[in-house]
Amino acid sequence: MSRFESDFLGQLEISDDCYYGVQTLRGKENFHITEMSNNMEPFFLIAYAYVKKAAALTNKELGTIPADVADALVWACDELIAGKYQDQFVTDWLQGGAGTSTNMNVNEVICNLACEKLGTVKGDSKRVSPNDHANFGQSTNDTYPTALHLMFLLRSNVLLKAVEDLVNAFFKKSEEFKGVLKMGRTHLQDAVPMTLGQEFHGWGFTIQDELKVIREAQEHLKTINLGATAIGTCVTAHPDYPAKASAKLAELTGIDFKNSEDLIACTSDCGSYVALSSAMKSLAVKLTKVCNDIRLLASGPRCGLAELNLPQLQPGSSIMPGKVNPVIPEVTNQASFLAIGLDTTVMLAASAGQLELNVMEPVITFALFMQMRVLTNACNALRTKCIDGITANAERTAQMVMNSCGIVTLLKPHLGYKVCSEMAHECYHTGKSLHQVVVEERKLLTQEEWDATFNLQNLIAPKFVQ
Numbered sequence: 001m002s003r004f005e006s007d008f009l010g011q012l013e014i015s016d017d018c019y020y021g022v023q024t025l026r027g028k029e030n031f032h033i034t035e036m037s038n039n040m041e042p043f044f045l046i047a048y049a050y051v052k053k054a055a056a057l058t059n060k061e062l063g064t065i066p067a068d069v070a071d072a073l074v075w076a077c078d079e080l081i082a083g084k085y086q087d088q089f090v091t092d093w094l095q096g097g098a099g100t101s102t103n104m105n106v107n108e109v110i111c112n113l114a115c116e117k118l119g120t121v122k123g124d125s126k127r128v129s130p131n132d133h134a135n136f137g138q139s140t141n142d143t144y145p146t147a148l149h150l151m152f153l154l155r156s157n158v159l160l161k162a163v164e165d166l167v168n169a170f171f172k173k174s175e176e177f178k179g180v181l182k183m184g185r186t187h188l189q190d191a192v193p194m195t196l197g198q199e200f201h202g203w204g205f206t207i208q209d210e211l212k213v214i215r216e217a218q219e220h221l222k223t224i225n226l227g228a229t230a231i232g233t234c235v236t237a238h239p240d241y242p243a244k245a246s247a248k249l250a251e252l253t254g255i256d257f258k259n260s261e262d263l264i265a266c267t268s269d270c271g272s273y274v275a276l277s278s279a280m281k282s283l284a285v286k287l288t289k290v291c292n293d294i295r296l297l298a299s300g301p302r303c304g305l306a307e308l309n310l311p312q313l314q315p316g317s318s319i320m321p322g323k324v325n326p327v328i329p330e331v332t333n334q335a336s337f338l339a340i341g342l343d344t345t346v347m348l349a350a351s352a353g354q355l356e357l358n359v360m361e362p363v364i365t366f367a368l369f370m371q372m373r374v375l376t377n378a379c380n381a382l383r384t385k386c387i388d389g390i391t392a393n394a395e396r397t398a399q400m401v402m403n404s405c406g407i408v409t410l411l412k413p414h415l416g417y418k419v420c421s422e423m424a425h426e427c428y429h430t431g432k433s434l435h436q437v438v439v440e441e442r443k444l445l446t447q448e449e450w451d452a453t454f455n456l457q458n459l460i461a462p463k464f465v466q
Helices: 022-030 042-062 067-081 100-117 140-176 196-220 241-253 263-268 271-297 327-350 361-385 394-402 406-415 417-430 434-441 447-453 456-460
Strands: 002-007 010-015 181-186 189-195
Touching: 002 022, 010 022, 022 100, 042 067, 042 100, 042 140, 042 241, 067 100, 100 140, 140 196, 140 241, 140 263, 140 271, 140 361, 181 196, 181 394, 181 456, 189 196, 189 406, 189 456, 196 271, 271 327, 271 361, 327 361, 406 417, 406 434, 406 447, 406 456, 417 434, 434 447
Parallel strands: none
Antiparallel strands: 002 010, 181 189
8 A cells, every 4th residue: 555645856655654744755765875764863864853842832822823733733743752763764874954854754754643543544635734833933944953852862862871880880899909000101011019909999080070070961962953944034933932941842851941042053063062072082082992991901811911810702713722802991992993983074074155044964973873882882891791790810910010120119118219110220120020139139128128118008109308
């Protein structure tokens, strides 16, 4: 069974089990770029349904569309908010037209659902029109970005939870490893002692800082242009529509949305996307640094640093028997690199707008969605498949500390920089231990003084002595 629907370009045949219509079908046929459709992000469909519900309720209140049509559209939007009919959203993420195909996809689906609710058939645009009812007082240029803002808020909240959980996992390991002595390193060379717990706490703390960065970026998303219509002049919208529609959206979502003071500026400005993408990049940079550290400290198992033991998840080679690789930090690195690259996409697209509209919003949408999706999954995988199961080689780390020339730094307040440098140089070139040079040969410290200086507590939390 099929039906025929027409627009000003002509007539197309549409399968009768489709709730989308002719304009959606044209978009589906024209755009095969990512070969991925908007329905892979449920938050996008939910967000758009909230925008259309706010519009229908506002238009009903203002009397600009029939009350029974508005009620049917609201019902249809609630169906989408409940997660139904996701397979009916078929437009590609990347599309020409600044999101028009997606906006009409939403309009046509909710209209055809409303038609059935009102007892008529799909495609009966005289009863419920995608353009004259579902889109009354609206444009793609205000509904699409408003839906994006809501989608990004919802999606970034999921990311925030993943980051918070990862931070807590680092802090939990920090407590577990608080008594594990190890050598700190700068320039990949021995520095001064610390604990493995301090190192894990540092990793958790540096990532925790990104929570604030993301939350600050979220605030930019709460300024919208709903009711701006085509370019921000509110053409075709009731004079009271913009304020009422944005207030209604805030009421429906519980998010304090507000319209921009300058709707013309807001319609073409993509600064909120740039801020959010920058926050994603910042998180990705931190994750990259931490995963690189973990991979270094887990190198081995016999011929590397071998301070950490990572969970063994899969064979690491098709030729080398028994080899196991740090696959989760590796894939987290890759997710981070992708997010960093996509930030460049957002930057270029945001700068590519001309005059009263930025038509590149679809690629911004795809880039931000992909950034948040991969970083969320990477954080969850890093926590559950790596951090939670890490163990320490405590004996090895302690031995490396006591065999290091770097611990001579603790003697600098007692013996001075020059003497300490000479002893470090001697240890380095002869292979002698610092204890051998200081206590046994030069007798600069007694054994008791050595023990007082190089006990665990003083190594990990040295006291200032002048």
